[in-house]
Amino acid sequence: MADEPxxxxxxxxxxxxxxxxxxxxGVGLFFGRQLQSAxxxxxxxxxxxxxxxxxxxxxxRIYTVxxxxxxxxxxxxxLALSGLFTKPVSLDFAHLEALGVTKLxxxxxxxxxxxxxxxxxxxxxxxxxxxxxxxxxxVKAFEFYSYDGVxxxxxxxxxxxxxxxxxxxxxxxxxxxxxxxxPVRLYVAPMYGYKSIKWLSQIRAVDxxxxxxxxxxxxxxxxxxxxxxxxxxxxxx
Amino acid sequence: xxxxxxxxxxxxxxxxxHHATALSLIVLLVTGAIxxxxxxxxxxxxxxxxxxxxxYVGIFSVxxxxxxLVHSRGVSPTKDALVLLSRWTDADRRWIERxxxxxxxxxxxxxxxxxxxxxxxxxxxxxxxxxxxxxxSYIPVSIATRQGATFIHDLVAFLLAFVFxxxxxxxxxxxxxxxxxxxxxxxxxxAHANHEEEDERHPEENFGR
Numbered sequence: 001m002a003d004e005p006x007x008x009x010x011x012x013x014x015x016x017x018x019x020x021x022x023x024x025x026g027v028g029l030f031f032g033r034q035l036q037s038a039x040x041x042x043x044x045x046x047x048x049x050x051x052x053x054x055x056x057x058x059x060x061r062i063y064t065v066x067x068x069x070x071x072x073x074x075x076x077x078x079l080a081l082s083g084l085f086t087k088p089v090s091l092d093f094a095h096l097e098a099l100g101v102t103k104l105x106x107x108x109x110x111x112x113x114x115x116x117x118x119x120x121x122x123x124x125x126x127x128x129x130x131x132x133x134x135x136x137x138x139v140k141a142f143e144f145y146s147y148d149g150v151x152x153x154x155x156x157x158x159x160x161x162x163x164x165x166x167x168x169x170x171x172x173x174x175x176x177x178x179x180x181x182x183p184v185r186l187y188v189a190p191m192y193g194y195k196s197i198k199w200l201s202q203i204r205a206v207d208x209x210x211x212x213x214x215x216x217x218x219x220x221x222x223x224x225x226x227x228x229x230x231x232x233x234x235x236x237x
Numbered sequence: 238x239x240x241x242x243x244x245x246x247x248x249x250x251x252x253x254x255h256h257a258t259a260l261s262l263i264v265l266l267v268t269g270a271i272x273x274x275x276x277x278x279x280x281x282x283x284x285x286x287x288x289x290x291x292x293y294v295g296i297f298s299v300x301x302x303x304x305x306l307v308h309s310r311g312v313s314p315t316k317d318a319l320v321l322l323s324r325w326t327d328a329d330r331r332w333i334e335r336x337x338x339x340x341x342x343x344x345x346x347x348x349x350x351x352x353x354x355x356x357x358x359x360x361x362x363x364x365x366x367x368x369x370x371x372x373x374s375y376i377p378v379s380i381a382t383r384q385g386a387t388f389i390h391d392l393v394a395f396l397l398a399f400v401f402x403x404x405x406x407x408x409x410x411x412x413x414x415x416x417x418x419x420x421x422x423x424x425x426x427x428a429h430a431n432h433e434e435e436d437e438r439h440p441e442e443n444f445g446r
Binding site: 010011013014015016021022030031033036039054055056059061063064065066068112 | 360
């Protein structure tokens with residue numbers, strides 16, 4: 001065995017590592033939102049797509065609550081207006097396109113923290129479809145259903161009639177891809193992304209809405225961005 | 238102790254703990270990458286299956302080391318090794334000062350870099366487990382907390398991936414150490430004979446050379 005000088009200080013590396021991890025965790029859980037905002041701002045200012053890939057950066061994450069994604073062609077697509085509409089009707093994709101195009105550019109903000117800034121959307125205002133279906137006077141809300149057979153969402157009547165709620169058929173000047181919820185999805189600009197149901201199949205007019213998929217797991221029904229512990233900068237319209 | 242030859246093989250329980258943890262980490266990194274990288278996730282498709290694997294393996298990943306820690310010193314060579322990996326001495330500080338040369342002093346079989354690697358992974362995996370459970374569960378924490386957990390989870394994932402690549406590089410460029418972990422479990426004749434009696438008296442000081 002080689003000669004070794006007297007040991008001056010010896011400590012438990014494991015204890016220090018655990019304390020450090022605890023501190024990082026504590027700082028992260030309490031200040032993570034601000035940290036992420038700061039990092040996100042710094043990364044986006046570089047304009048680099050690699051920077052967007054890093055944590056805090058601005059990139060889409062594709063979520064689904066079922067195994068895989070439904071496959072719906074524009075040819076086979078149908079949007080049903082059901083429930084308490086006085087003129088319940090089923091619209092195919094061509095009919096939707098014929099109703100005219102509204103463009104809306106706004107941020108997509110997920111409740112878990114990531115945001116994609118200034119996404120260009122195009123489609124038909126939800127309010128246009130509501131008027132088409134002519135809801136009964138008792139209607140207070142709308143429920144939304146997906147081709148995945150599982151996901152559901154809801155909006156109050158006033159929320160649905162907002163100018164910044166779209167039944168979207170295009171994003172980034174392209175048809176909405178399958179993983180992004182195409183051919184038709186909802187886009188609710190002032191609310192967290194989970195309200196923007198993908199693979200929209202049905203709009204049902206009701207007098208009382210059943211809370212949707214994530215709301216039943218504890219997330220807010222009225223998912224306004226910035227008014228519930230999210231990033232404080234509002235989406236740009 | 239810079240001579241690469243004559244490394245005593247690690248005992249099999251120690252190897253098992255290592256292999257179980259390493260395999261878990263690899264599965265976590267791969268499934269994590271699929272979940273994090275959009276185009277990759279789209280290519281693989283079945284997100285809920287990947288999520289399930291990631292969560293279950295994540296929970297499992299800390300168990301091999303934790304179960305080794307439950308044993309008492311002197312009874313379990315694996316526990317003795319973990320004690321050695323945990324102890325940071327003056328020699329380790331000097332080993333770090335010698336970087337990028339890897340010829341600094343050691344107080345035991347493990348050098349400072351190996352101790353840092355082991356402890357970073359141990360503490361890191363526990364932090365990943367905590368933040369991961371917040372992400373995966375429906376515990377009603379605030380959205381700010383949930384965002385913070387997600388951010389830390391992503392950040393530490395990058396750190397652990399980086400440390401893993403470093404560890405892999407070291408392992409692949411040091412054949413004697415690689416043999417100690419993956420080679421024949423029978424100790425080499427001479428080294429074993431010299432330390433036989435010392436082993437019985439001071440198992441932790443003589444956890445192989």
